[in-house]
Amino acid sequence: SQQGxxxxxxxxxxxxxxxxxxxxxxxxxxxxxxxxxxxxxxxxHLILIRSNxxxxxxxxxxxxxxxxxxxxxxxxxxxxxxxxxxxxxxxVLTGGGNKLTFGTGTQLKVEL
Amino acid sequence: xxxxxxxxxxxxxEKGKDVELRCDxxxxxxxxxxxxxxxxxxxxxxxxxxGNSAPDKSGLPSDRFSAERxxxxxxxxxxxxTQQEDSAVYLCASSLGPTVSGNxxxxxxxxxLTVV
Numbered sequence: 464s465q466q467g468x469x470x471x472x473x474x475x476x477x478x479x480x481x482x483x484x485x486x487x488x489x490x491x492x493x494x495x496x497x498x499x500x501x502x503x504x505x506x507x508h509l510i511l512i513r514s515n516x517x518x519x520x521x522x523x524x525x526x527x528x529x530x531x532x533x534x535x536x537x538x539x540x541x542x543x544x545x546x547x548x549x550x551x552x553x554x555v556l557t558g559g560g561n562k563l564t565f566g567t568g569t570q571l572k573v574e575l
Numbered sequence: 576x577x578x579x580x581x582x583x584x585x586x587x588x589e590k591g592k593d594v595e596l597r598c599d600x601x602x603x604x605x606x607x608x609x610x611x612x613x614x615x616x617x618x619x620x621x622x623x624x625x626g627n628s629a630p631d632k633s634g635l636p637s638d639r640f641s642a643e644r645x646x647x648x649x650x651x652x653x654x655x656x657t658q659q660e661d662s663a664v665y666l667c668a669s670s671l672g673p674t675v676s677g678n679x680x681x682x683x684x685x686x687x688l689t690v691v
Contacts, residue, residue: 493675498682505579505666505684506618511677551617560631561606561673563680565618 469552469569477574482539484569486552487532493555495528496563497537500549509537509550514557542573577601579683581667587689588657596652596686600669607650608668608680609642618666624650625673657690664688 470485486495494513498506512519512528512535519526525538539546549570553563580599588594600607609621620634624644635641639657644650654661664685670678 494677496674496680504664506668506682508679508681511679513677553618555675560623561625561675562608562620562623562631562634563618563674564620565610567617 469550469566471569472567473570473572475572475574476542478542478544480542480573482542482546482571482573484537484550484552484571486535486537486566488535488552488554488566489533491557492530493557493559495526495535496553496555497524497526497535498551498553498565500551500568506551539571542571544573544575547571547573579667579669579681581665581683581686583686584684585687585689587691590659590690591656593653593655594657594688596654596665596667596688598650598652598667598669598683600648600650600667601681602648604669604671604681605647606670606673606678606680607644608670609650609652610666610668611663612666612685613663621652621665654688657688659690662688662690 496511497509500506510521523540528535549568551568553565582597605626607624610618612618622642623631639655642652664687666685668680668682670680672678
């Protein structure tokens with residue numbers, strides 16, 4: 464099964480609302496990263512949170528990490544139509560080398 | 576270069592043919608990764624290169640898949656005797672150093688492979 468599993472699989476909201484996506488993982492991690500993908504092509508790195516951090520902010524993005532629950536959340540505040548994309552969490556496993564293990568993603572649609 | 580460059584952008588090939596996909600990482604990046612993504616799916620790790628170290632090939636799905644990185648820069652992913660299930664977007668990425676150290680990974684736009 465996937466190391467990272469996002470919830471929900473799909474999310475549809477109105478512009479201006481907040482969007483929250485969750486990611487759960489199974490094994491100990493070094494860090495967790497969130498990526499955005501438009502139209503099934505290249506991924507864009509959004510934010511990285513280390514295992515000893517609990518919360519990070521970047522612009523309208525807020526990421527939390529709860530290592531006791533093996534979960535992370537990505538909050539996008541005041542969403543815009545341009546935020547429509549797929550969002551993936553990816554983990555760097557402790558002792559797993561330098562590869563990222565990706566979840567299956569959340570498809571976010573922000574409607575005008 | 577300004578970003579990770581991949582070629583070709585799209586490739587249609589006949590089943591049984593060999594294909595080569597090229598990746599030109601960001602200049603100075605020591606780490607290079609190959610992933611593939613099937614339609615509507617997450618990314619599947621294939622192979623990772625770090626400097627002059629032996630690559631991590633643990634994600635290659637079969638011996639039909641191979642990759643090399645020449646001179647610590649450009650990488651080529653080769654798929655021999657392609658099969659229909661090889662159809663996917665092949666994404667290359669690079670980072671200044673190991674991502675375990677917190678280095679950001681930058682992805683290319685991918686090479687869309689269709690095997691007919």
